[in-house]
Amino acid sequence: QVQLQESGPGLxxxxxxxxxxxxxxxxxxxxxxxxxxxxxxxKGLEWIGYIYYTGSTNYNPxxxxxxxxxxxxxxxxxxxxxxxxTAADTAVYYCARYTPQRLDMDAFDIWGQGTMVTVSS
Amino acid sequence: xxxxTQSPSSLSASVGDRVTITCRARQSISTYLNWYQQKPGKxxxxxxxxxxxxxxxxxxxxxxxxxxxxxxxxxxxxQPEDFATYYxxxxxxxxxxxxxxxxxxx
Numbered sequence: 688q689v690q691l692q693e694s695g696p697g698l699x700x701x702x703x704x705x706x707x708x709x710x711x712x713x714x715x716x717x718x719x720x721x722x723x724x725x726x727x728x729x730k731g732l733e734w735i736g737y738i739y740y741t742g743s744t745n746y747n748p749x750x751x752x753x754x755x756x757x758x759x760x761x762x763x764x765x766x767x768x769x770x771x772x773t774a775a776d777t778a779v780y781y782c783a784r785y786t787p788q789r790l791d792m793d794a795f796d797i798w799g800q801g802t803m804v805t806v807s808s
Numbered sequence: 809x810x811x812x813t814q815s816p817s818s819l820s821a822s823v824g825d826r827v828t829i830t831c832r833a834r835q836s837i838s839t840y841l842n843w844y845q846q847k848p849g850k851x852x853x854x855x856x857x858x859x860x861x862x863x864x865x866x867x868x869x870x871x872x873x874x875x876x877x878x879x880x881x882x883x884x885x886x887q888p889e890d891f892a893t894y895y896x897x898x899x900x901x902x903x904x905x906x907x908x909x910x911x912x913x914x
Contacts, residue, residue: 724852732844732895734903742823745902781851793858794842795873799849805867 689714691782691799698728699776699806705769709782709799712763716740720785721765725778730788733778737785738765774807779803810834812899814906820914825886831879831896831907840900843872843881846908847892855894856881888913 695707720736735755736746737757746754755768770777782799786792810833821827831841839859844852854863856872859879869884883890891913896906 731908732846732897732905734897734905747902783851793840793842794854794897795852795856796857798853800883801851 688774689797691784691797693780693782693799693802695802695803695804697803699772699808701773701803701806702771703722705767705772705784705804706777706801707767707780707804708765710762710764711784713790716758716760716763717764718787718790720745720787722783722785723767724781724783724795724798726801727775727778728782732761735769735780764776766808774806777806809904810837810901812896812898812904812906814896814909815910817907818910818912818913820912822884822914823886823888827883827886828910829881829894829911830832831874831881831906832850833877833879833898835898837898837900839875840898841872841879841896842899843870843896845890845892846895852895883906888912 690712692710696774698706707738717740720737720739723735736756736757738744758765779801781801783795785795786796813832816832841859843856846852860872862875871882873880893908893910895908
């Protein structure tokens, strides 16, 4: 079955760029959205954004100015770049598959295990 | 963005109890509402999509209802593995999550 795995640095300095990659295995990237959700320690879930397999993106307006999500179909990977980070960006970052309504769902149905990213000098 | 408000924020219950969690949207979202379960240190798990559709493999004691602005997640008979935090999520306009409801053992 489809599995997702996040990878990237666990520590990022303030003002620098947070970069994470999610590798998709066991299935095709085609026909789905691929997204990111984060969770600050002890807090709730926040949608970051997602990218369709065609390359079109949709971002959380509160993060849009700092955010880039990209896709490498040849490697079955998608990536997150968040610039100018502060301590408020410290969180567990999850990658997840979003199955669209036209495939009879419209929800995040498969998730990675998550990776903790701390912003600190 | 569409704000989602869950109630209660926390809930204590016993094995075998019937519990209902409510999620309210600030504007109508039709049935673009999903429910997730999250256990400590784990990723969220999709339970219900489109307000009332149970994901395959999810026990039938879970059910969802509602449309427009008011939605419910009901667990008909709590099992030990159900103690977790539950989140609603709307997809009518962008994506937003509720703040979560922590379900604890009484």
